[in-house]
Amino acid sequence: MPDAPPHRLAPPAAWLAIGAFTVFTGGCELRERDPPHAAADAAQVQRGQRLLAQYQCGSCHSIPEVASARGHVGPPLAAFGRRSYIAGHLPNRPDTLARWIAEPAALVPDTTMPSMGVSAGDARDIAAYLMTLE
Numbered sequence: 001m002p003d004a005p006p007h008r009l010a011p012p013a014a015w016l017a018i019g020a021f022t023v024f025t026g027g028c029e030l031r032e033r034d035p036p037h038a039a040a041d042a043a044q045v046q047r048g049q050r051l052l053a054q055y056q057c058g059s060c061h062s063i064p065e066v067a068s069a070r071g072h073v074g075p076p077l078a079a080f081g082r083r084s085y086i087a088g089h090l091p092n093r094p095d096t097l098a099r100w101i102a103e104p105a106a107l108v109p110d111t112t113m114p115s116m117g118v119s120a121g122d123a124r125d126i127a128a129y130l131m132t133l134e
Contacts, residue, residue, distance in 0.1 A: 040094070040128035048129030055116050055126075064133055074113065080130040087111060097127040 049066060052058065058069025062076040083092045086100050087108050099106070102123040104113040118126065 040131065044125050044128045045132055046129075048125035048127065051118075051122050051126050052129065055118055055122070057116075057126075077130060078133060080133040082134050087113065094124075094127050094131055097130060098123040101126050 052063055052066045052069065057063060057077075058066055058071050060071040060074035061069060062071060062078070063069035064078050080092075086092050086097055087104070089108055090096050090100060096107075098120070100108075100113075102115075102118050102120055104111045104115060
């Protein structure tokens with residue numbers, strides 16, 4: 001059986017997601033894809049922003065547009081949506097981020113991030129806000 005012509009497109013499995021773009025592994029096409037926060041609605045993002053203040057996340061972190069969030073113990077959370085990793089270990093995805101916020105030691109046992117008693121629903125809202133920070 002002859003080889004496929006070089007201009008033939010590969011099956012969808014040959015597409016890679018990189019940052020905010022999808023790249024065809026043959027290098028033929030680059031197209032923008034939805035950012036990770038695209039599924040979050042505006043109300044959820046606003047709730048997440050308010051919850052960051054309620055749970056006093058700003059005691060340790062500086063967080064854009066969160067009143068009194070000027071902490072320096074933990075890393076600043078500006079541009080969090082562009083980060084590749086959470087805590088240097090975990091892929092930065094909304095579902096992983098929500099779990100990290102709710103149960104940090106369950107994901108990284110030696111973390112210094114304390115468990116703040118954040119419910120799963122509140123953690124999803126907080127993650128939705130943090131993923132918008134670009």
